Amino acid sequence: MTDNWSEVDLVLKTMVSTCLANEKYFGDLDSVVGDGDFGYSLARGFEKLQAQYDELDRTDIGTFLKKVGMLVTSRIGGTSGPIWGTGFLRAGMTAGATTELDGATVVKMLRSAVEGIQARGQAELGDKTLLDALVPMTDAIEEALAAGATSTEVVGRAAVAARSAADATAQLVAKRGRAAYTGERSRGSVDAGATAVAVIIEQIAEVWKTRESR
Template identity: 55%
Template sequence: MTSTDVATTRFVVRSIAQTAVDNEKEFGDLDAVVGDGDFGFSLARGFEKVLEEVDGYPGDSPAALLQAAAMTISSRVGGTSGPIWGTGFLRAAMTARTSDALSAETVVAMLRASAEGIMARGKAQLGEKTLLDALIPATDELERAAADGADADAALQRFMTAMRTAADATSELQAMRGRASYSGARSVGSPDAGAVALAVIAERLLDQWADRPRP
C-alpha cells in the first residue's frame, strides 16, 4: 500500500479517537438509560491513550497501524468495550494485510471482518440491539456504493447516512446483550449507545473528510 493509504488510516484512527473523547458525556448518558452508564467514560479513557500514541504507530502499512491501535484499545478501554472494539480493529488490520490497496472493496472487507470478529467475541447477532445493528447495514450500503461506482465522498456520505438511520432504528429493538439486556422490554424506546457512537464517529469523519491526506 502507498504512503497515502497509511496517512489516511492514521487520519481515520485519530478522528475516531478524538470523537470518542469529545462525546464522553453524550455516550455515557445514552448508556445510562438502560445500562450502567460507563460506556462513554471507558471509551474516552482508552481513546485518549490512542490520541497520545497514534503519531508513533507504525507507518509501514495500514495493517500495522491498525494492529497497534487495536492493542491500545484492548488494553486501555475498560469494561466489555475494550475487547469488543479492540477485536474490531484487529480484524480490520488482519484483512488489510491481505490487500495491496486501500480501495472501497478493501474497506468493505475490513468492516465485514470487524463485524464478524465482534459477533464472535461478543456472542451477538444482528437484531440484538448492539453496535452491529449500525455497523452491518452501513457496511452493506458502502458495498452498494462501491458497486455503483461512487467516489470516496459520495460513498462515505451513503455510509454515514445508513449508519445514522440504523443507529436510530435500534430504539425499536429490545436489548439482548450486555447490561442493557437486564432491563428487558424497558430497553425498547432508546437507541443503543454503541450504535449511536458509530453514527457520531461516521458523521465527524464525513465532516473532516475534505482534510484527509491526498497523494
C-alpha cells in the same frame, strides 16, 4: 478508498477526537438502561491512542491497525475494550502487509471486523448493539462502491445509513450487555454503541468533505 496513509490517519484521528468530544453524550445514552460508563471507557481508550499514536508501528496498515486494536483493548474498560479492539485487530489482519487500500479491501476489512465482534460478543444483528449500525454502514459502503460513487459520496451514504440504523435501535429490545437485564424496558431508547458508530462516521464524512475540497 485510500492509497496512502493520509486517509487512514484522517479516519483514526477523527475517531479519537469524536470519542473524546462525546464522552458525556455517549455515557448519558448508556446510563438509560446500562451502567453509564460507555462514554468514559471509550474516551479513555482513544485518549491513550491519541497519546501513543505517533509511536505505533507503521510498517504497513495491517500492523498499524493491530497495534491500535491491542492498545484500545488494554485501556477501554468492561466489555467494550475487547469488542472494539477485536474490530481493529480483525480489520488489520485482513488489510495485511500493505500501505494501499481500495474500496473492496475496506469492505472486506469491515466485514472481518463485524465477524470478529459477533464472535467475541456472541451478538447478532438485531440484538441492539453497535453491530446494528456497523453492518448497515458496511452494506451502504459496498452498494455505493458498486454504483461507482466517489469516495465522498461513499462516506456520506455510509453516514446516512449508520444514523438511520442507530436511531432504529430504539425499537429493539437489548439482548446483550447490561441493558439485556432490563428486558422490555430497553425498548424506546437508542443503543449507545450503535449511536457511537453513527456519530463517528458522520464526523468522518464531514472531515472527508473538507479534505476533498482542498
